[in-house]
Amino acid sequence: METSKKQFISDLGAGAKADSIFMVAKKQVRKKKNGDDYCAVTLQDKEGSIEGV
Known part of the structure; x- marks a missing residue:
């Protein structure tokens, strides 16, 4: 079973x-x-917010 690190919005960049x-x-x-x-x-x-479509 693969475990992955939780992603937070503060870790994301444009197009991520x-x-x-x-x-x-x-x-x-x-x-x-x-x-x-x-x-x-x-x-x-x-950790924050981000807009998307």
Whole structure:
């Protein structure tokens, strides 16, 4: 069984991929210019928050 170190938001940089659990602090369904929907989220943990789509 493989164990992995918990990732915190403060460890992530732009374009980073994460395999961890974060709290969704805020979510919004928005529209692209072409009319398609997308979801904008703010993820949070004990060390900070980050925005993503």
